Amino acid sequence: MKKILLICLSSFFLFTSIFSQENYFENLLIQKELNPSIYYEAKQTAVKQQLPVSVKLPEGILIDVLKVENGVILYSVIKNFSHPFLDGEVLTYSQVKDRYDLSNAEINWGKSLNETVENGDSDTKLLLIPDWTNDNVLSFDPVTGSLVNANYIPSNPGNLASPKHALLNPAGFISVSDQITDLVQKFDTSGNYIGIYAPAGGVNNTILDNIRGHAYRPNGNLVVTVGSGGNQNGVPEFDNSGNYLGNFIAIGAGGLNSPFAILFRMNDVLVTGSSSDAAHRYDLNGNYLNNLITGVNFPQQIIELQNGNLALAVFSTPSGLGIYDSNGTQLNFFTQVSGLRGVYQLPSGNYLVTNSSGLHEIDGTTGNLIQTIYSSTNLQYISYVDYSTIPVELTSFTANLIDNNIILNWTTATETNNSGFAVERSVDNKFYEQIGFIPGSGTTTERRSYSFTDTSPGEGKFYYRLKQIDYNGTFEYSSIVEVGITSPKEFALMQNYPNPFNPSTTFTFNIPANELVNLKVYDVMGNEVATLVNEEKSAGSYSIEFDASKLASGTYFYKLQAGEKSEVRKMLLLK
Known part of the structure; x- marks a missing residue:
C-alpha cells in the first residue's frame, strides 16, 4: 500500500513539475508580449556581451534571448513550432552550448540584416509582417504566402526597436507602430525611413507609451492602442500631421484593459484587450456598445473575412485561431497551431498565422498545419497592402x-x-x-x-x-x-552648419535693417579665399551655402559686415 502511495505521489509531483515548467515558460512569453522592453534589454545586452540574439538549429529548434535576470541572459528554447509553449524551456547560453551542437546552427549576432530577396518584389500587393528579432519588416506574397523580401523595411536603429504593426496610410506611406520607441514611424513604399508620424514633436509618454496596433478612421485620422503611460488602456487619435486630438476611445471604456488590435468595420469598431480577455465593440465615434467576443485568453489581431466573419488570433492557453460570425458567435476554434499573434486569410481559404516559432499556413477547414513558411520567434501582425490604389x-x-x-x-x-x-x-x-x-x-x-x-x-x-x-x-x-x-530685431551671424564639414556648409545671418552686406571667408593667415555676398540687402534672415571643395583641409574664418556692424566665426574643413 505504501509503495502504491509513493508511486502515486511521485507521479503527482512529476506532473506538477512539468505543468509548472510549462506555466513558467508561457508566463515569461506573456510578459515579453506585454512588455517588450524585457526582450529589448536582453537583445541589447547580448550584443554588448557578443552573445547570440537568436539561434536556429537544423533539427528545428529556435533559441532566442528572453530576459536578463541577475545580470545573466536567459534564452527561450522552442521545440514545437505548432505549440511554442509545449516542451519549451529557459536556459543560459552556457547551458545551450552544453546541450546542443551549434556547429551547423544559423546564428544571429544582432547585426543589421543584409537584404534577402527570395522572389523579387511582387507587383503592387504585399503582406507586411514586423519582426522583433531584427527590428525590421518582412514582405510576403498575399496569394501564396511565400517570402518576398526578408528586409523590406530594414532595421533602423533608434527608430525601430520592437515594431508591432505595419499599415498603408491613406496618404500613401507605410506607418509602423513600435512598442519600445513609443512612436508611429513613417516609411515610403520602398522601405525608406521618412520620419516620425505620431505624436508630432516626438516621444511623449503621456500620449503614447508601449503602443501596439494601430488603424485609420474613415476620415483618415490615426488611432493607436496604448498599454502604459498617461493614456494606458485608451486609444488616442491623431490628425494626418500626427497632432494629438485626444482619445478616440476613452481610457478603460467598456472595461478595456491592455488593448492590442483595432478593426474598423462598416458600422462599428472592435478592439482586443489582452487583460480584459475580450473583443470590445464601439461605434464609429468611439462610444462603447458591448463586448462582441468574450472568454478568450489574451486576444491579439482580429480581422474581418470576405464573407463578413471574423478571425481572432489568441495568444495564451487555451490558444489558437477563433472563427466567429459577424455577431460574435463562435463557429470554430482551431488549436492545432497555438500561441498566435497575427492572422490573415489567403485567397485559397487557408489562414496564415504568426506565433513564437514563425509564419505558418493552416488549413481553412480543419485547422491542420500545412507548412511553416518562415521561422522566427518574433513575427507580429500581418497586414495586406495594395499600392495600386495610391x-x-x-x-x-x-x-x-x-x-x-x-x-x-x-x-x-x-x-x-x-x-x-x-x-x-x-x-x-x-x-x-x-x-x-x-x-x-x-x-x-x-x-x-x-x-x-x-x-x-x-x-x-x-x-x-x-x-x-x-x-x-x-x-x-x-x-x-x-x-x-518675422523681421529680426538684431544683427546676428550664426555658427555654420554642419561644422566640421566636407565639402559644403551653410551660413545663416540676420540683418535688422536695409544695409550693404559683405560676407567673406579667410584662411588662418588672413588671406581672403572667397566672397559670398557683396550687395545691398533688405532686413531679414538669409542662408548662404558655401562650397569648399577646392580648398585644403584646415581652419577657416568667415566674416559678416553690415553697415558698421561685423562679426567673425571659425569653422573647420575636414576632407
Missing part, C-alpha cells in the same frame, strides 16, 4: 525659409494619372487660397521631385498644403507644413 505616393513635403522666400519641396515615389499639384496657402490653417500649380508626371513608378517658391509673402505664420489632382478631377490633400517669418 494615385500619388507622396514621400516628403517640406517648407524652408530662404532669403525671406518660402521654398516648398516635395517628392513622390509613384504617380498614377497625376494631373498636378495645386499649391495652397493659409494664414490661419482654416481658409486656403491657391497660389500656384505644378504639373504632375502622369503615370510613373520613378521618383519625382518638385519645388515651388512663395516669393516674399511678408511677416507672420503661413500654412501650406498640396492638392493633388487626377486627370478625372478627383483630388487628395497632403499633410500641412507651416513656416513663420
Whole structure:
C-alpha cells in the first residue's frame, strides 16, 4: 500500500513539475508580449556581451534571448513550432552550448540584416509582417504566402526597436507602430525611413507609451492602442500631421484593459484587450456598445473575412485561431497551431498565422498545419497592402525659409494619372487660397521631385498644403507644413552648419535693417579665399551655402559686415 502511495505521489509531483515548467515558460512569453522592453534589454545586452540574439538549429529548434535576470541572459528554447509553449524551456547560453551542437546552427549576432530577396518584389500587393528579432519588416506574397523580401523595411536603429504593426496610410506611406520607441514611424513604399508620424514633436509618454496596433478612421485620422503611460488602456487619435486630438476611445471604456488590435468595420469598431480577455465593440465615434467576443485568453489581431466573419488570433492557453460570425458567435476554434499573434486569410481559404516559432499556413477547414513558411520567434501582425490604389505616393513635403522666400519641396515615389499639384496657402490653417500649380508626371513608378517658391509673402505664420489632382478631377490633400517669418530685431551671424564639414556648409545671418552686406571667408593667415555676398540687402534672415571643395583641409574664418556692424566665426574643413 505504501509503495502504491509513493508511486502515486511521485507521479503527482512529476506532473506538477512539468505543468509548472510549462506555466513558467508561457508566463515569461506573456510578459515579453506585454512588455517588450524585457526582450529589448536582453537583445541589447547580448550584443554588448557578443552573445547570440537568436539561434536556429537544423533539427528545428529556435533559441532566442528572453530576459536578463541577475545580470545573466536567459534564452527561450522552442521545440514545437505548432505549440511554442509545449516542451519549451529557459536556459543560459552556457547551458545551450552544453546541450546542443551549434556547429551547423544559423546564428544571429544582432547585426543589421543584409537584404534577402527570395522572389523579387511582387507587383503592387504585399503582406507586411514586423519582426522583433531584427527590428525590421518582412514582405510576403498575399496569394501564396511565400517570402518576398526578408528586409523590406530594414532595421533602423533608434527608430525601430520592437515594431508591432505595419499599415498603408491613406496618404500613401507605410506607418509602423513600435512598442519600445513609443512612436508611429513613417516609411515610403520602398522601405525608406521618412520620419516620425505620431505624436508630432516626438516621444511623449503621456500620449503614447508601449503602443501596439494601430488603424485609420474613415476620415483618415490615426488611432493607436496604448498599454502604459498617461493614456494606458485608451486609444488616442491623431490628425494626418500626427497632432494629438485626444482619445478616440476613452481610457478603460467598456472595461478595456491592455488593448492590442483595432478593426474598423462598416458600422462599428472592435478592439482586443489582452487583460480584459475580450473583443470590445464601439461605434464609429468611439462610444462603447458591448463586448462582441468574450472568454478568450489574451486576444491579439482580429480581422474581418470576405464573407463578413471574423478571425481572432489568441495568444495564451487555451490558444489558437477563433472563427466567429459577424455577431460574435463562435463557429470554430482551431488549436492545432497555438500561441498566435497575427492572422490573415489567403485567397485559397487557408489562414496564415504568426506565433513564437514563425509564419505558418493552416488549413481553412480543419485547422491542420500545412507548412511553416518562415521561422522566427518574433513575427507580429500581418497586414495586406495594395499600392495600386495610391494615385500619388507622396514621400516628403517640406517648407524652408530662404532669403525671406518660402521654398516648398516635395517628392513622390509613384504617380498614377497625376494631373498636378495645386499649391495652397493659409494664414490661419482654416481658409486656403491657391497660389500656384505644378504639373504632375502622369503615370510613373520613378521618383519625382518638385519645388515651388512663395516669393516674399511678408511677416507672420503661413500654412501650406498640396492638392493633388487626377486627370478625372478627383483630388487628395497632403499633410500641412507651416513656416513663420518675422523681421529680426538684431544683427546676428550664426555658427555654420554642419561644422566640421566636407565639402559644403551653410551660413545663416540676420540683418535688422536695409544695409550693404559683405560676407567673406579667410584662411588662418588672413588671406581672403572667397566672397559670398557683396550687395545691398533688405532686413531679414538669409542662408548662404558655401562650397569648399577646392580648398585644403584646415581652419577657416568667415566674416559678416553690415553697415558698421561685423562679426567673425571659425569653422573647420575636414576632407
